[in-house]
Amino acid sequence: MNAQRLSDRLTRVASYVQLGSIVADIGSDHAYLPCYLIHHQIAKKAVAGEVAKGPYESAQRQVLEEQLDDKIEVRLANGLSAIAQDDLVDTVTIAGMGGPLITTILDQGFEKLKTVNRLILQPNIHAKAIREWAMTNGWNLIAEEILLEEDKIYEILVLERGEMKLSEAQTLLGPFLMEARNEAFYLKWSKESAEWNRILGAIRIAQSSREVQMKKEEIEEKLKIVKEAISK
């Protein structure tokens, strides 16, 4: 992967960035995504935010090598503190982290989202945390994708401002994803179900405490939801 040729995962993330956007890519690593967005004249300006020094320096190097430093600002910062109000960022991308870390970043920088009208989030795990966050914070899912790349399954969630009410099944599986039910969706939930069944087996032979009992019920509920969705 490089800034000219992104992974399928980041190409799909890029496909949800609207023409003429001002983008902040948080946790940008090599800044491949913002470089791609500027090269392809999708975004007009971008901020690449990185909390870690090594990736921050890679991002700086990449942007300079590609001579995009007039369009992309690389900033060493934690989460959305990379954004200043006068950047007028309208789109935030956060890719390649766990869902709970993504929601922590959004919560901690809530003020910085004032000018933002689209969030494109690609959690590696626990996308459910993002759907829950969206419902309680006035964001509405407008699209979702699930894809398989190099044996890993990724989800992409695209949010705009608005109210959203999801059922328990939709929150776990994704309202768009459970409608489309593609191959990656089946694969993900078959694997998750196998893991949950393994845990249930271990729980059955463990000493039963109230906590264990609650975990067991939670897993059984999730298994029921998934079974219903993939047997349709």
Ligand code: SAM
């Ligand atoms: N976004 C790129 C992608 O999807 O290929 C890089 C993903 S990489 C696995 C995650 C990056 O997020 C790391 O470079 C890490 O330093 C950065 N990161 C983690 N927490 C962060 C935070 N709170 N603020 C900014 N960057 C963060």
